[in-house]
Amino acid sequence: MGLGLTLLPLRGPQQMGDVSVLCHDRLSFDQDYEIFGQLSDVGEGNKPTIKANPIPPQMWVETYEDEGIERHRDDKYGTELTFVYAERLKKLKVSDDASPKNKAIKAFVEALPDDTPIILLWR
Numbered sequence: 001m002g003l004g005l006t007l008l009p010l011r012g013p014q015q016m017g018d019v020s021v022l023c024h025d026r027l028s029f030d031q032d033y034e035i036f037g038q039l040s041d042v043g044e045g046n047k048p049t050i051k052a053n054p055i056p057p058q059m060w061v062e063t064y065e066d067e068g069i070e071r072h073r074d075d076k077y078g079t080e081l082t083f084v085y086a087e088r089l090k091k092l093k094v095s096d097d098a099s100p101k102n103k104a105i106k107a108f109v110e111a112l113p114d115d116t117p118i119i120l121l122w123r
Helices: 013-017 100-111
Strands: 005-009 020-022 060-065 068-072 082-085 117-122
Touching: 005 100, 013 117, 060 117
Parallel strands: 020 060
Antiparallel strands: 005 117, 060 068, 082 117
């Protein structure tokens, strides 16, 4: 088992002011530390190139799980959830030898409006 990342794109920027946000779309990357390292400090000497911001203090993120809907403010490591706007995430570099799934996620992000908030859920 290792680090995993799921992107939770919201319906639009207006949801950033909501108290509870139910995330309908989930995009789970195949494990790829070249991708993860652009968003988080995942190794020695690694500096993320895409800055994420903490979710607003009033916000709870809701996801569908096997047990039902779960509410999150932190990831499974106890770190506060963060988000980036699609405009920033479009700068994510995905190598030619990345998995087809990771390339498809990148294409999905490219198609989003720039002001779409995307929550980063590390697993």
